[in-house]
Ligand SMILES: [Zn+2]
């Protein structure tokens with residue numbers, strides 16, 4: 594992945610750009626214009642297929658080529674398509690509650706998702722605006738399947 598990323602950056606950008614991994618859990622890739630650095634979440638990259646990681650890289654490289662002002666507008670889209678990106682405008686996994694293993698359920702059946710094991714008792718904000726011991730969440734750890742991961746990374750336009 595690292596080799597492929599460097600090759601991609603060399604092909605489309607100049608020497609000032611670098612590649613690395615970051616620790617994000619909610620978005621798969623990032624284009625940092627300030628540091629001129631494109632990064633992939635090591636957490637999500639390990640769970641996605643090579644093809645999907647390539648797509649995330651293409652999405653971010655297109656951002657780097659298009660410039661920050663382009664956003665996900667027509668210029669970014671044109672560049673992204675040109676370099677082989679086939680996904681949507683959403684950053685993969687950026688709202689992936691599907692990938693959060695901790696599920697909290699309040700006594701009235703409302704559910705919330707967390708990426709880390711909750712350390713303190715919290716109560717349901719739907720049931721009570723302030724902390725209320727009657728509505729504390731009960732936490733369960735669930736298995737995240739490959740199907741869940743694939744569903745979470747499907748582009749949402
Ligand atoms: Zn984007």
Ligand SMILES: [Zn+2]
Pocket residue numbers: 699700701702703717718719720728
């Ligand atoms: Zn509730």
